[in-house]
Amino acid sequence: MALVNAAVVVLDCAEPEKLAVFYKELLEAEETDVTANLVEIRGADGIRLAFRRDANATPPSWPRPENSLQVHLDFLVEDLDEAERRVVGLGGRPLETKSAPTEYEERGYADPAGHSFTLRILPSMAPKQG
Known part of the structure; x- marks a missing residue:
């Protein structure tokens, strides 16, 4: 077992309640803990996300440089x-990103917050053929 x-x-x-609904629906998750300032969910695959109330939260502006990335999932x-x-x-929205191409096909989005x-x-x- 890892340390x-x-x-x-x-x-x-x-608004943690609203953001929890977005991810709950996206991940087909269930609520596991709800308090006045926190909502936690667990996805069908086991991933656990929590949404904590911060009245002063400001959304990141990524990919624009005005504000830090803060987190990326x-x-x-x-x-x-x-x-x-x-x-x-x-309620999510696509993000126009100009990231360097990767080996994976991917698209960027922002959640409602x-x-x-x-x-x-x-x-x-x-397995690869050939």
Whole structure:
């Protein structure tokens, strides 16, 4: 067993209840803990996210340089177009990024509170032919 294990990623936001609904729907998650200032969810795959109330939270401006990135989440998907429709339908928005190309096909988004995240095509596990 590792000395340190990841427990939960916590995002600060002005309205944790609303942001929790976005990620709960996106990840098909369930609420595991709710207090006056924190909502925690666990996705079907085990990922745990929490949303902590911060009345002074300011959304990051990434990819613009005016404000720091603060946090960035990556999610693996099988169908980028279908996942994008879901993100936008839940209140997320696409981000125009000019990142260097990677080996993965990916798209950037912001959640309703402005936190950035990436949807990335699930890498193929099939053995290479040839």
